[in-house]
Amino acid sequence: MNDSPFVIGGRTFRSRLIVGTGKYPSNAVMAQAHEASGADMVTVAVRRVNISDRSRESLLDYIDTARMFILPNTAGCYTADEAVRTAHLAREAGLSNWVKLEVIGDERTLFPDNEALIEATRRLVKDGFVVLPYTNDDPIACRKLEDAGAAAVMPLGAPIGSGLGIQNVNNMRIIREFARVPMIVDAGVGTASDAALAMELGADGVLMNTAIAGAQAPVAMATAMRHAIVAGRLAFLAGRIPRKMYATASSPVEGLVGR
Amino acid sequence: MQITLNGERFELDRPVSVTDLLAKLDIDPRRVAVEHNLGILKRQRFPEVLVHEGDTVEIVNFVGGG
Numbered sequence: 001m002n003d004s005p006f007v008i009g010g011r012t013f014r015s016r017l018i019v020g021t022g023k024y025p026s027n028a029v030m031a032q033a034h035e036a037s038g039a040d041m042v043t044v045a046v047r048r049v050n051i052s053d054r055s056r057e058s059l060l061d062y063i064d065t066a067r068m069f070i071l072p073n074t075a076g077c078y079t080a081d082e083a084v085r086t087a088h089l090a091r092e093a094g095l096s097n098w099v100k101l102e103v104i105g106d107e108r109t110l111f112p113d114n115e116a117l118i119e120a121t122r123r124l125v126k127d128g129f130v131v132l133p134y135t136n137d138d139p140i141a142c143r144k145l146e147d148a149g150a151a152a153v154m155p156l157g158a159p160i161g162s163g164l165g166i167q168n169v170n171n172m173r174i175i176r177e178f179a180r181v182p183m184i185v186d187a188g189v190g191t192a193s194d195a196a197l198a199m200e201l202g203a204d205g206v207l208m209n210t211a212i213a214g215a216q217a218p219v220a221m222a223t224a225m226r227h228a229i230v231a232g233r234l235a236f237l238a239g240r241i242p243r244k245m246y247a248t249a250s251s252p253v254e255g256l257v258g259r
Numbered sequence: 260m261q262i263t264l265n266g267e268r269f270e271l272d273r274p275v276s277v278t279d280l281l282a283k284l285d286i287d288p289r290r291v292a293v294e295h296n297l298g299i300l301k302r303q304r305f306p307e308v309l310v311h312e313g314d315t316v317e318i319v320n321f322v323g324g325g
Contacts (some may be wrong), residue, residue, distance in 0.1 A: 020325030030323070045324025046292075048265040048317065054285050059321055075324050088299050089319050091290035160325070187325075207324025 020209025
């Protein structure tokens with residue numbers, strides 16, 4: 001079935017699955033999981049170099065940068081200023097002007113501070129960034145982010161790392177209907193069916209970290225996610241049947257033996 | 260002389276360029292970003308910018324994240 005390419009900010013990606021680089025049992029397992037996922041974009045965080053212990057291996061040694069596009073995040077930032085500063089540092093450390101923008105509003109839920117998020121989006125777009133904001137599953141917030149120049153909107157399915165799956169299916173549909181930029185479901189995925197559901201609702205992509213990295217067998221889960229994304233996308237494009245209260249026989253009702 | 264490096268006090272014998280500071284710390288300059296007194300430094304300026312007594316330097320890199 002023909003599908004339109006997955007394009008964000010003018011760049012085309014082969015896979016609609018975006019994966020993280022955090023919390024894997026080892027860098028070697030991460031590299032294998034990345035390979036199995038089929039993803040061509042990975043997120044990374046920006047942190048101080050450990051000055052006293054230089055023995056730790058570099059994350060980038062385990063990412064095939066010829067194949068993978070690196071998307072730095074501003075995780076852990078609680079103000080627009082912090083997030084803007086981190087995005088600028090990421091741009092200097094990396095090779096691109098892309099950022100997964102996070103401005104967190106609460107430590108326990110890691111829910112975004114939408115007001116600060118919209119402000120930071122506006123500032124970074126002005127500074128020439130391609131901004132992918134992690135946001136609430138709120139269609140109005142998504143619209144404001146889009147108006148601020150976001151290249152995509154990334155509503156959360158559920159709190160980061162919770163594995164609860166998509167909590168507000170209806171909002172996701174509405175966000176997809178409203179948005180003129182790609183909608184990427186970011187956070188909350190627990191297992192393959194969650195990712196498939198996101199895609200069936202019309203998501204253009206799904207971003208996940210813990211669901212793969214925290215699985216008992218991360219490489220197997222990465223493979224499952226790759227299939228789930230493809231299955232969900234195909235189901236969306238194919239168009240599901242309407243839901244009905246009662247049965248409709250699949251086999252003919254005429255010609256039954258003995259009647 | 261003393262500088263503040265990634266939030267910690269750090270001793271240097273004399274003012275050094277950012278390039279020399281990174282070399283001293285065994286850090287590959289191609290993989291980090293550096294902030295000097297709260298201003299982000301372009302990589303091509305690492306050789307010419309000197310770190311002086313009392314300066315603040317932040318060196319960041321990419322780590323695992325979601």
